Amino acid sequence: MQQSQHTRRAALSKPGLTSLISALVCAGALGCAPAHAETTLYLANVGGSSQDLFQKQIIPPFEKAHDVKIVYVAGNSSDTLAKLQAQKGHEQINVAIMDDGPMYQAMQMGLCGPLQDAPVMKDLYPIAKLGPQAVGIGMVATGIGYNADAFKKAGLPAPDSWASLEDARYKGKLGVPPITNTYGLHALVMLARMNGGGEKNIDPGFKAMTTKVAPNVLSWAPTPGEMDSLMQSGDVIIAPYGSGRAVALQNTGFPLKFFYPKEGGVALQVGACAVAGSGQDAVAQQFIQYLLSADVQALQAKAVGFGPTNKTVKLTPDVAAKVPYGPEQVSKLVAMDWTTINQHRTEWTARWNRNVER
Structure with missing residues (x-):
C-alpha cells in the first residue's frame, strides 16, 4: 500500500539524469529548500456517510495541525479485520476503526498496540474503555423499531420488551436479522439473558428464538438496507434495529418508532486502535485522542448518529433525542461479553x- 520513505529517498539519491537536473536547478538563483518528507497515516474505517464525514470535516483539520496526510481505506469491520490479519508483520494500516465485536477479536489476536494515556481518557464513560488497546469513539445501541402507523391501524399496543419478538400477534409481520448481523446476535443474547442464560449459556436464547420467535418471522433480512425496504413496503412492521439505522429511516419521513426494551438496549460501540507495529504510533495515538475530543464527537452525533463516548459533549436537543446520550441513558445500556x-x-x-432459519 505504501512505499516506505526510506525506499523513496534511496531511489531519488541514485546518480543519473534526475540528480543532474536537480543539481542544475539548485544552482539557479532561487536555490532549493530542504526536501520535506510528509508523514502518511493510513486509516481503515467504513465507507458511506462516515467516510464522507471524515474526509470533509474530521480529517482536514488534523492533517493541517499535525502536518500529516491521511489516506482513507474504506471497508466494513470484517473487511478491516481481515486486512489486519493479512498484513501482520508487514503492517500498512496505522489506525483501525471497527465495531466492538471485531475490535475485541483484533485485540485478542495482538493486532492492536497499547493505548497511550491522555487527559481526554478521563472524560470517557467507563463502557467506552474496551481494553488496554482500544477505545470506543462512538456508540449506537440495538433496540426494537416498529411501524407506528401500522400498529395504530391494527390496534396493537406499543411494545416495550425483547419478549415482544415472541408475540404471536406479529406472526408474518416480524423481521429478525440473522446471527451474522450484530442486531440479530444481540437479540439472541438478550433472549438468553431473559430466560436464565447469557453469553456463557446461550441455550435458553436458542430455545426462545427457535420455538417462540422463528414462527413469527417473515424475513431474516441479512442487511439493514433490506430490513428498511421490508419496513417501507409494510411487509414487516417490527424488528430489532440499531439506533443509527432507525434515525436514517426516520429521516426519510417513515413513521418508525424506536425504543430500548425495558431489559436494556445493547451498546454497539465503534472502537479505534493504533495498529501494532505499523511504524506511526505517535501520530496514530494523537489521531485517536482527536477522535475522542468533544468537537469531533459532536460532529459524529449530528452527521452519522453516533452517541458520544465523551461525557463532556453537549448536544442540541434534536440531536440528543436521536442517539444514546447522557449518563442516565448510557448507564442503562447493556454491554456484551x-x-x-x-x-x-x-x-x-x-x-x-x-x-x-429452517
Missing part, C-alpha cells in the same frame, strides 16, 4: 443455520 461470544460465534452460527 465479546470475549465469550467470539470464542463461540462459529459454533453458534452453524447452530443458527441448522435450527433457527
Whole structure:
C-alpha cells in the first residue's frame, strides 16, 4: 500500500539524469529548500456517510495541525479485520476503526498496540474503555423499531420488551436479522439473558428464538438496507434495529418508532486502535485522542448518529433525542461479553443455520 520513505529517498539519491537536473536547478538563483518528507497515516474505517464525514470535516483539520496526510481505506469491520490479519508483520494500516465485536477479536489476536494515556481518557464513560488497546469513539445501541402507523391501524399496543419478538400477534409481520448481523446476535443474547442464560449459556436464547420467535418471522433480512425496504413496503412492521439505522429511516419521513426494551438496549460501540507495529504510533495515538475530543464527537452525533463516548459533549436537543446520550441513558445500556461470544460465534452460527432459519 505504501512505499516506505526510506525506499523513496534511496531511489531519488541514485546518480543519473534526475540528480543532474536537480543539481542544475539548485544552482539557479532561487536555490532549493530542504526536501520535506510528509508523514502518511493510513486509516481503515467504513465507507458511506462516515467516510464522507471524515474526509470533509474530521480529517482536514488534523492533517493541517499535525502536518500529516491521511489516506482513507474504506471497508466494513470484517473487511478491516481481515486486512489486519493479512498484513501482520508487514503492517500498512496505522489506525483501525471497527465495531466492538471485531475490535475485541483484533485485540485478542495482538493486532492492536497499547493505548497511550491522555487527559481526554478521563472524560470517557467507563463502557467506552474496551481494553488496554482500544477505545470506543462512538456508540449506537440495538433496540426494537416498529411501524407506528401500522400498529395504530391494527390496534396493537406499543411494545416495550425483547419478549415482544415472541408475540404471536406479529406472526408474518416480524423481521429478525440473522446471527451474522450484530442486531440479530444481540437479540439472541438478550433472549438468553431473559430466560436464565447469557453469553456463557446461550441455550435458553436458542430455545426462545427457535420455538417462540422463528414462527413469527417473515424475513431474516441479512442487511439493514433490506430490513428498511421490508419496513417501507409494510411487509414487516417490527424488528430489532440499531439506533443509527432507525434515525436514517426516520429521516426519510417513515413513521418508525424506536425504543430500548425495558431489559436494556445493547451498546454497539465503534472502537479505534493504533495498529501494532505499523511504524506511526505517535501520530496514530494523537489521531485517536482527536477522535475522542468533544468537537469531533459532536460532529459524529449530528452527521452519522453516533452517541458520544465523551461525557463532556453537549448536544442540541434534536440531536440528543436521536442517539444514546447522557449518563442516565448510557448507564442503562447493556454491554456484551465479546470475549465469550467470539470464542463461540462459529459454533453458534452453524447452530443458527441448522435450527433457527429452517
